[in-house]
Amino acid sequence: SPETESKPGLLGRILGRGGEETETRRVLDDDMLESLEELLIQSDMGVDTALRVSANIAEGRMGKRLSVSEIKALLAAEVARIMEPVAKPLPLYPTKPQVVLVVGVNGSGKTTTIGKLASQFRAAGKKVVIAAGDTFRAAAVEQLQVWGDRAGVPVLTAPEGSDPASLAFDALSKAQEDGADLLMIDTAGRLQNRQDLMEELAKIVRVIRKKDPEAPHNTLLVLDATTGQNAVTQVDVFRKISDVSGLVMTKLDGTARGGVLVSLADKFGLPIHAIGVGEQIDDLAPFDPEEFAAALTG
Numbered sequence: 001s002p003e004t005e006s007k008p009g010l011l012g013r014i015l016g017r018g019g020e021e022t023e024t025r026r027v028l029d030d031d032m033l034e035s036l037e038e039l040l041i042q043s044d045m046g047v048d049t050a051l052r053v054s055a056n057i058a059e060g061r062m063g064k065r066l067s068v069s070e071i072k073a074l075l076a077a078e079v080a081r082i083m084e085p086v087a088k089p090l091p092l093y094p095t096k097p098q099v100v101l102v103v104g105v106n107g108s109g110k111t112t113t114i115g116k117l118a119s120q121f122r123a124a125g126k127k128v129v130i131a132a133g134d135t136f137r138a139a140a141v142e143q144l145q146v147w148g149d150r151a152g153v154p155v156l157t158a159p160e161g162s163d164p165a166s167l168a169f170d171a172l173s174k175a176q177e178d179g180a181d182l183l184m185i186d187t188a189g190r191l192q193n194r195q196d197l198m199e200e201l202a203k204i205v206r207v208i209r210k211k212d213p214e215a216p217h218n219t220l221l222v223l224d225a226t227t228g229q230n231a232v233t234q235v236d237v238f239r240k241i242s243d244v245s246g247l248v249m250t251k252l253d254g255t256a257r258g259g260v261l262v263s264l265a266d267k268f269g270l271p272i273h274a275i276g277v278g279e280q281i282d283d284l285a286p287f288d289p290e291e292f293a294a295a296l297t298g
């Protein structure tokens with residue numbers, strides 16, 4: 001696409017001095033390998049993954065003459081290979097209602113993502129209910145209501161400061177009564193108080209299981225891709241306090257270098273259910289490993 005062409009290619013800088021023809025061949029030596037490693041680390045891939053990816057590209061090719069475009073193709077193939085197994089839309093079960101708990105730090109894009117998902121599922125003919133489980137932030141509840149209106153989906157709320165578990169329980173009762181296909185439960189994202197958050201999430205799970213022992217069927221962790229390697233830390237933390245079953249990566253439309261997705265796939269292997277590509281309701285796309293690899297390598 002013209003957009004990828006106008007960007008300074010990620011690998012265009014491998015040869016260091018820039019401006020060099022992408023078809024010019026150069027011997028793949030230690031220097032070049034090191035430049036590749038550095039470039040991948042700069043793309044937010046994290047050291048471990050960057051080294052592993054570089055090593056795979058170099059394997060059997062040291063001392064050979066390669067052009068930048070050949071290295072790009074090898075890198076794109078390697079990235080696509082890592083990303084393919086995690087590219088999975090949110091699985092839909094015949095269970096009614098399927099309960100999806102949505103977790104993530106404030107600002108990661110939880111509210112927006114819930115709105116976008118609700119809209120997509122509704123367009124697919126599903127009956128959706130949203131529970132505004134971040135009862136501590138009045139603004140969060142209001143914002144979720146705005147998104148619910150946009151998506152044409154009811155949002156269940158409770159007074160500020162009330163127990164999110166009790167709201168979740170009521171929401172599940174209502175979703176069951178209404179014969180809803182899907183219940184999405186928003187949660188608080190105050191990671192500063194990890195113990196409280198853990199107890200709050202555990203209580204929500206415990207309470208909704210009184211209604212449905214299988215719930216929640218999915219726990220979606222929403223991550224802001226622009227936070228780079230911080231996203232890796234957030235997965236670590238959230239996996240300790242909840243049963244994360246899949247990821248949504250937001251803000252991939254901006255300047256995010258996106259390498260962190262490779263790092264996440266390599267480290268955790270959690271499914272990436274969707275990516276956020278803008279602030280509008282339709283700006284949620286399935287994760288496409290080939291397209292992603294091509295965009296990343298530029």
Ligand code: GDP
Pocket residue numbers: 104105106107108109110111112113143189250251252253254275276277278279283
């Ligand atoms: P929450 O605090 O986790 O609920 O986060 P919000 O859903 O309120 O999102 C925080 C900010 O990120 C808002 O300004 C959103 O418009 C923005 N945002 C969310 N997802 C995306 C995305 O995919 N792309 C862009 N560019 N902005 C996003």
